[in-house]
Amino acid sequence: MTERFDVVIIGGAMMGSSVAWWLSRHPDFNGSILVLERDPTFAQASTTHSNSCIRQQFGSEINIRISQFGAEFLKNWRDYLGSAAPKPAFREFGYLYLAADEPFADALRANHALQTDLGAGTVLLSPEEITARYPMIDPTGLLLGSLGTRDEGYFDGHGILAIWREQAKAAGVTRRTAEVTGLRRTGAHITTVCLADGSTITAGAVVNCSGPSAAYTAQMAGLDLPVAPQKAYSFLFDVAEPLPLDLPLTITPNGVHVRPESRSSYLAGCMDAAGPGADYDDFQMDHALWMDLVWPTLAERIPVFERIKLRTDWVGHYAINTLDHNAIVGAHPEAGNFYLCNGFSGHGLQQSPAMGRGLAELIATGRYQTLDLSPLGYERVAERTPLVERAVI
Ligand SMILES: Cc1cc2nc3c(=O)[nH]c(=O)nc-3n(C[C@H](O)[C@H](O)[C@H](O)COP(=O)(O)OP(=O)(O)OC[C@H]3O[C@@H](n4cnc5c(N)ncnc54)[C@H](O)[C@@H]3O)c2cc1C
Structure with a gap:
């Protein structure tokens, strides 16, 4: 049958x-x-x-509207999941994109205009404003920052x-x-x-x-x-000295990004430079990335990250529409x-x-x-x- x-x-x-x-x-x-x-x-x-x-910081209307519903789902979870369901964690620390060249700064400006038109809470920051808000970030070489002030961060x-x-x-x-x-x-x-x-x-x-x-x-x-898999690397590390305030999910100009995990640990990530085309069951770690790219990038942009200890790392896959x-x-x-x-x-x-x-x-x-x-x-x-x-x- x-x-x-x-x-x-x-x-x-x-x-x-x-x-x-x-x-x-x-x-x-x-x-x-x-x-x-x-x-x-x-x-x-x-x-x-x-x-x-x-x-909320996307560059197309459809993706912004999709994420607006994502945030609405998280904030009004009872309306969808019912009041008997446990409240899903949502830590709104924001995303901070950092631009060090004019083309990317222009892209952030264009995205900002679209995002604010649609009601998102994105603000553009000069290098001085980045330092004023986040003194732990070294602004050397930066032209612009773009920060989401609401509906952005970690969720469960x-x-x-x-x-x-x-x-x-x-x-x-x-x-x-x-x-x-x-x-x-x-x-x-x-x-x-x-x-x-x-x-x-x-x-x-x-x-x-x-x-x-x-x-x-x-x-x-x-x-x-x-649609092809592309490897994405994650690195969980502990800091010797906790940062004085919450760091947003910060995307450095070379694409290495970092977000808070707890008071004394952070999660960094980067993509495989080889691009899409990996096997979906290839979970081989490139251990050199931590020493050669991720740690130097973090330490240069956030000097307190010079004294950190890698706790663990892993490989996952993005499903990329080529x-x-x-x-x-x-x-x-x-x-x-x-x-x-x-x-x-x-x-x-x-x-x-x-x-x-x-x-x-x-x-x-x-x-x-x-x-x-x-x-x-x-x-x-x-x-x-x-x-x-x-x-x-
Ligand atoms: C390192 C990393 C960081 C990320 N960070 C974020 C983030 O911060 N925010 C965000 O929104 N997204 C993030 N993503 C992306 C997000 O995780 C994925 O887009 C999302 O999980 C995709 O879910 P999915 O169900 O489509 O795919 P998957 O989670 O891959 O699930 C597909 C499932 O299909 C099953 N399957 C496949 N083929 C078959 C078959 N023939 N028969 C039966 N079962 C099959 C697999 O076993 C698998 O369980 C990240 C991804 C990675 C790798």
């Missing part, structure tokens, strides 16, 4: 769990939902390697994931440990999901939430998806019941509330009902018209 589900979600980490949760509570949807996750420990998932931060993404999973289960969502190895397609319709144990499932619709493996999953249905570094969301034009939820670079955790809500609306009613996510549709990939985002970290 082949089982049948109305919606089969491939990947059960942040995005898969968000889509399942939103769909299970959508008033116009009363079908069956199955979430297939090959590894319930999420050992290779981006979600478990994330720095778990949210920002893992806590939200746990609540989504628990509430979806209570609402009747089936969750199974299984690896998807094939998708059968008849014309513009995916009919069957094939599993590694040889069994098959008939599906009304399929949602691709497979993170850095997204292109492999699409390929199973003979569809191209320009066209424009933005998400690809919605039905695939060549297979109308195959929904994409892919290519989130380093901002998928914060985008997960809006993505799950939008896809649930689309699947349940055939259209976006709240925030229109169609600028993120696959059509721009087919037409090769990038949605440019200048604020990627």
Whole structure:
């Protein structure tokens, strides 16, 4: 007997769990939902390697609106998760972008104009103003800073994931440990999901939430998806001397970034200079990066970081849309019941509330009902018209 589900979600980490949760509570949807996750420990998932931060400082309207909903979800969590759910932590320390050349300073100015038009709390800071606010930052060589004064910082993404999973289960969502190895397609319709144990499932619709493996999953249905894994490195370190005040998540001009983890420890990160194209199961650490790039960058910009001790480091993957570094969301034009939820670079955790809500609306009613996510549709990939985002970290 082949089982049948109305919606089969491939990947059960942040995005898969968000889509399942939103769909299970959508008033116009009363079908069956199955979430297939090959590894319930999420050992290779981006979600478990994330720095778990949210920002409003994006360079495109759609991404700003998506993050505004992310912040609204966190601040008014009771409206969404119910008052019985534990309050998700949200520490609003802001993001501080630092520019040391005119093109990037211009990009920050343009982003600032757009962000403030849309109601974000971004302020531009001269080097003198940066020093006045954050005396621990050495302003040498800086031209401009851009600081988010609200709705930016760390949030407990893992806590939200746990609540989504628990509430979806209570609402009747089936969750199974299984690896998807094939998708059968008849014309513009995916009919069957094939599993590694040889069994098959008939599906009304399929949602691709497979993170850095997204292109492999699409390929199973003979569809191209320009999403490739890029390694991202994280370094957790302790300071000898605690900083006198909270440091924002600070992005230095060479892309090395750092945020507070606790009073005496910080989390720094940087991307793999090789760019996208890593294997999704390549977790090899480049240990030279700490001594050669990350520590020198931090010590130069924040001199108190000369005396620090690396506690641990890890490698995760961004799922990069190689066209424009933005998400690809919605039905695939060549297979109308195959929904994409892919290519989130380093901002998928914060985008997960809006993505799950939008896809649930689309699947349940055939259209976006709240925030229109169609600028993120696959059509721009087919037409090769990038949605440019200048604020990627
Ligand atoms: C170092 C790092 C820092 C980050 N920092 C931030 C941040 O500060 N803020 C932010 O918003 N975002 C951040 N991100 C990005 C964010 O973590 C991701 O965008 C988000 O977690 C993506 O979730 P996902 O569910 O799409 O993918 P994943 O978490 O990768 O989940 C995909 C799941 O699909 C499963 N799967 C894949 N193929 C199959 C298959 N064939 N069958 C069954 N299951 C399958 C996998 O096992 C996996 O569990 C960061 C990422 C990294 C790596």
